[in-house]
Amino acid sequence: MTYVITQPCVDIKDGACVDVCPVDCIEGEAEDRQLFIDPARCVDCDLCATVCPVDAIYREEELPPEWEHFTDVNAAYFTGGKDEAS
Template sequence: MTYVITQPCIDVKDGACVDVCPVDCIEGENQDRQLFIDPERCVDCDLCATVCPVDAIFREEELPPEWEHFATINAEYFTESGKDGAS
């Protein structure tokens, strides 16, 4: 199980989630329009969801239907960008 960052984060990127993540699994470059959660490193603690000011973070199995594709977007960020899981 993992958490997923969805549409409300686009062009907001508040960063509160990054600050509270105990495993540093939330990333995003300056040029990225949103932040992303690495599903391989997420420990399902839910701290990120509790601090998100725009309610953009959901458990993968609780994603609203219109945002289900964000699970793939988050996962692909870490494979297509060549990230190796290290920050």
């Protein structure tokens, strides 16, 4: 499993999660509307979720139904799709 960044991050991008990630799996360019977690590098440590000030980060299996598509959004970012959610 992995963690997934969801809707509350869009246009916020606080970055606290980036600072605590021990494997540097959270990325996002200045022009991106949100940050993204690379599912291949995420080690499920939970640090990102504990520091997120807008509660945008969930375990993949605990995603609210309306945000399940963010699993694909995060993965696509790292496979060249850079598919941003709205």
